[in-house]
Amino acid sequence: MDPTEGRGIGWAGSVVFLSGASPLISWSKRSVPTPLLSASRVEPEDAMPRIVEQPPDQLVSRGEPATLPCRAEGRPRPNIEWYKNGARVATAREDPRAHRLLLPSGALFFPRIVHGRRARPDEGVYTCVARNYLGAAASRNASLEVAVLRDDFRQSPGNVVVAVGEPAVMECVPPRGHPEPSVSWKKDSARLKEEEGRITIRGGKLMMSHTLKSDAGMYVCVASNMAGERESGAAELVVLERPSFLRRPVNQVVLADAPVGFPCEVQGDPPPRLRWRKEDGELPTGSRYEIRSDHSLWIGHVSAEDEGTYTCVAENSVGRVEASGSLSVHGEGPPGTTTDSGPRLPQPSEHPPPPPHPTLLHPQFASPLPSPTGDGHGFLQLCGQEFHRGGHLE
Numbered sequence: 312m313d314p315t316e317g318r319g320i321g322w323a324g325s326v327v328f329l330s331g332a333s334p335l336i337s338w339s340k341r342s343v344p345t346p347l348l349s350a351s352r353v354e355p356e357d358a359m360p361r362i363v364e365q366p367p368d369q370l371v372s373r374g375e376p377a378t379l380p381c382r383a384e385g386r387p388r389p390n391i392e393w394y395k396n397g398a399r400v401a402t403a404r405e406d407p408r409a410h411r412l413l414l415p416s417g418a419l420f421f422p423r424i425v426h427g428r429r430a431r432p433d434e435g436v437y438t439c440v441a442r443n444y445l446g447a448a449a450s451r452n453a454s455l456e457v458a459v460l461r462d463d464f465r466q467s468p469g470n471v472v473v474a475v476g477e478p479a480v481m482e483c484v485p486p487r488g489h490p491e492p493s494v495s496w497k498k499d500s501a502r503l504k505e506e507e508g509r510i511t512i513r514g515g516k517l518m519m520s521h522t523l524k525s526d527a528g529m530y531v532c533v534a535s536n537m538a539g540e541r542e543s544g545a546a547e548l549v550v551l552e553r554p555s556f557l558r559r560p561v562n563q564v565v566l567a568d569a570p571v572g573f574p575c576e577v578q579g580d581p582p583p584r585l586r587w588r589k590e591d592g593e594l595p596t597g598s599r600y601e602i603r604s605d606h607s608l609w610i611g612h613v614s615a616e617d618e619g620t621y622t623c624v625a626e627n628s629v630g631r632v633e634a635s636g637s638l639s640v641h642g643e644g645p646p647g648t649t650t651d652s653g654p655r656l657p658q659p660s661e662h663p664p665p666p667p668h669p670t671l672l673h674p675q676f677a678s679p680l681p682s683p684t685g686d687g688h689g690f691l692q693l694c695g696q697e698f699h700r701g702g703h704l705e
Contacts, residue, residue: 361443366453373457373539378421381450383441390442391417395435408621426457458538460488468532468546473522474629475552476632476654481517485534486541492534499528503699532628553630554579560636573608573636583625590619615640
């Protein structure tokens with residue numbers, strides 16, 4: 312007999328739950344066949360319950376409110392009951408101590424989701440059951456899960472030291488959570504963006520294919536899901552820079568006793584150490600060579616022994632560079648040559664005497680010829696002979 316027809320034999324309804332499935336409505340004949348409904352009491356307009364709004368699966372945050380909707384139709388209007396994992400859910404209407412509320416619409420309302428490491432009273436599989444005198448209808452099984460994000464990172468990032476141009480990897484394993492948290496990174500408190508082909512984030516790792524000096528800074532791993540966000544301790548990325556020249560020595564040619572300077576300016580991180588050498592050995596000791604505050608090499612009065620190649624060597628913990636310039640010294644400088652103390656004015660004793668008259672030798676006898684005289688037209692008169700501009704004696 313169809314229990315929904317309401318004929319003379321009484322039936323008792325029960326809800327049977329199977330794990331992971333919707334509740335099954337089963338019916339059994341009472342031990343005493345007493346009339347439950349009279350056919351004359353069943354109205355033509357009456358209908359047994361039907362679920363018209365199913366409760367969905369939900370992922371909610373601990374401590375936040377949540378609602379499981381359920382709406383049913385039927386005549387007379389069905390009563391709504393809720394079951395969790397097969398057990399009847401007590402609501403505040405029945406038990407003032409209960410923290411769940413049954414709303415007029417039939418929805419189950421949680422003012423605050425309760426969830427802890429040991430007690431998880433709100434998490435489970437829920438089913439809505441609608442009843443009236445004609446029967447019962449059950450909704451689909453709806454899971455209510457609580458999002459969780461632990462506090463402790465399974466692996467926090469550590470400091471990394473690289474040189475410019477080298478790859479860098481910063482490791483991070485986020486805290487345990489449900490759902491599994493996603494990982495992003497911050498650099499100097501600002502959200503870090505991926506750069507195609509250079510900066511990528513995979514499985515929590517921050518990877519740089521080649522580093523720039525501007526990548527140096529403090530990095531933080533950020534884990535997040537709907538339960539919240541957690542930040543790791545900060546880790547430093549140190550990007551060192553190999554030495555490079557801003558100014559380098561050049562080849563120079565100077566006169567003896569003149570000053571000369573070889574520039575040398577470098578950059579790098581950590582700051583490079585600079586030293587000079589001559590040829591393949593160390594720079595000769597003595598007061599003649601001066602290393603100035605800008606690292607340039609200065610020689611106040613050069614001499615022939617200063618000729619050679621001078622090399623500036625710059626070195627730090629990640630690299631070494633060198634650059635050379637040669638020095639050539641030409642004979643004694645004339646009076647008035649510029650030195651490191653400025654132009655030197657000639658002294659009275661340094662004025663040269665007037666040039667002597669030229670002495671001519673006879674090409675055959677290598678003996679001096681008489682003093683020549685000029686004719687005012689570019690010729691020399693010598694004993695009746697003429698000496699032309701071209702140097703020919705006639």
